[in-house]
Amino acid sequence: MTQSATSPVRIEAVHAPDQPTPTPELEALYRGFEDELLVPLWTEIGDLMPAHPQSKATPHRWQWQTLLDLADRAGDLVPVGRGGERRAIALANPTLGGRPFATPTLWAAIQYLMPGEDAPEHRHTQNAFRFVVEGEGVWTVVGRDPVPMNRGDFLPQAGWNLHAHHNAAAKPMAWIDGLDIPFQYYTESQFFEFGRDEISDAERATPERSRSQRLWGHPGLRPVSVPGPMPASPLLAYRWADTDRALQDQLDLEDEGYAGTLELGHAAVRFTNPTTGGDVLPTIRTEFHRVRSGVETAPRQEVGSSVFQVFDGAGTVTVGDTTWSVTRGDLFVVPSWQPLSIRSEASASDSDSGALDLFRFSDSPIFESLNLARTSVSPALEGLPR
Template identity: 30%
Template sequence: MQELGRLEDLPEAYRAALTEQNLVPLWPSLRAVLPPGKPIPRTRPICWPYQGLRSLLLQAGELTPIEKAERRVLVLANPGHGLEKMQASATIYLGMQLLLPGEWAPAHRHTPNAVRMIVEGDGAYTTVEGEKCPMSRGDLILTPTGLWHEHGHDGDQPVVWLDVLDLPLVYYMEASYVTEGKAQTVTSEANDQAYQRGGVVPTPMFNRAGQPFPMLRYPWVDVRAVLEALALSQPDIEAVQVAYVNPETGADCQKILGFSALMLRPGERLQLPARSCAMVFHQIEGGADVSLEGHQFSLAEADTCCIPGYTPVTLANRSKDHAAFVFIADDAPLQKKLGLYEVRT
């Protein structure tokens, strides 16, 4: 590929004249923004082991009352983007949030989309637009853009969940903000039971046109059962994986980030091709080894890792006797809408 001119090749007086008028020559930086063949990611492969994180999170509960924190969260930051940027990848924010017994995280709504993957504990709940969603380990709860939500805890043990937001993208677009609110009145319980069986939805379906997110809670007990049934009914399937979708349309459950659950059968080794999107793996049950170019992570339950885009990955279940279950987040829905999504084999 042709070598381009450098900035220092230009006369100093010319460079000063450009700067004076807020102009920048493209050619010295062209290869940086349009590298040959594939992007140069800032996202680094990184793992956040839960046990070390958990002790610091519980210590945060002792040091900072909920009234002083509003949301008591430790952000899982990728050093490739700079810790101050609070990014796990270019588009994904991750945070581990703690709610102690008797606490209430006040109602607000914001422009970034969020989901909660429950890591440990029982007795807590999220109320979204008046719909009360109980939290149990492995459950996925949506808090989409613009919807009021708050968190409460009626149990007796700490509850921890993983927040996954498209905050970096929304912040980059200068569209990120929050609106504070008052405590919500609970008007209904979680509506997940109405969508328990594929192929059927409450009727009349189109009366729900004003609710783009008809299902806000995806119970892990149901998702796990679907994965086990899929593995049993299709033993030759390449990957036992299900996507979290809008049950009325079949589209991704949110518009920017995508979410799925993967079952690794006992002793299974699964090779994933290089995809253009970065991926987050969170271990729900069991243990898995994650291998990629020059890196290997051994995930135990509740561990989380991030893999850059355009990187082939191998997942291996360490157990020969029990299945392992992994939650996956990526920005494939956004990339597909923009026509950027690729799979390289």
């Protein structure tokens, strides 16, 4: 029996351990499976049910200066407006088939806005955020609330919120966008809708604090007028001054002999939803890490993938068998279950804090919701996940 020319299923009888002995009868059975679009588990189990996650993504690093140079050239050549919508240039993991996906679930891009430009209003079901590694002068307008963007600020935005951007400065500005585009793409759950072609004059105002920050940006306090949990954070900007202080306080407590750091010399904070204490977005976790100079973090493996951006300082990063030197702005990917360790080589000459500061986002909330999350932290990478 010959293979069907129209069936996408292809099954080969092979001489291999735990496989049936190839015979003409087995070949005929397999051709019957192909004709009826059937696949036997015994020929696929190693790929479908491996002993541990085997990500299709690979570790990779993008250097910030190269991204900035290319974005600047795009600023001269590519307009912002309906159709293209954003001058956003996505990171494409080298083993994901050329798709604009940093990992199988996460999108990361550099967005670039020229002086006086507006990125038009739209909305989408994809959850998103912006993180600013340098620059100021751009306002994102979410639900007609102008929100300033400055160095070190983290700006989450839940899906299906109308938003636009405008650059009120005299020079271009770049930042990174993070979204769950690949996750929604593969689960076929995405929606998109255009908003207004232009924002109003009132939305071009440049307030020091947005309305969301005035209502929600008070540590430990929430407005009684808005009871109950919300699925995503209503606070549209988390300011660098607060993040910086929280990280330094952890290291100061460590110096005084008190607990507070994630591990010796490694401070970390997570951005949270003030209505629940959980993650700011349903599908994306965001954190900030500070590693003292000379400290090397213990290798850590996690189910799910991450993207890091160096905010300040320099260091050496090892993901699986790949090692890079990184400096301010560089981005790198950690695929699922690949061990990550970071060595800080920061100094006062390249870091305001004197430490290696890193922004991180991951897909951890997805796996925690599905009870699939696992983490292993061990210098020898031995033992059961915990």
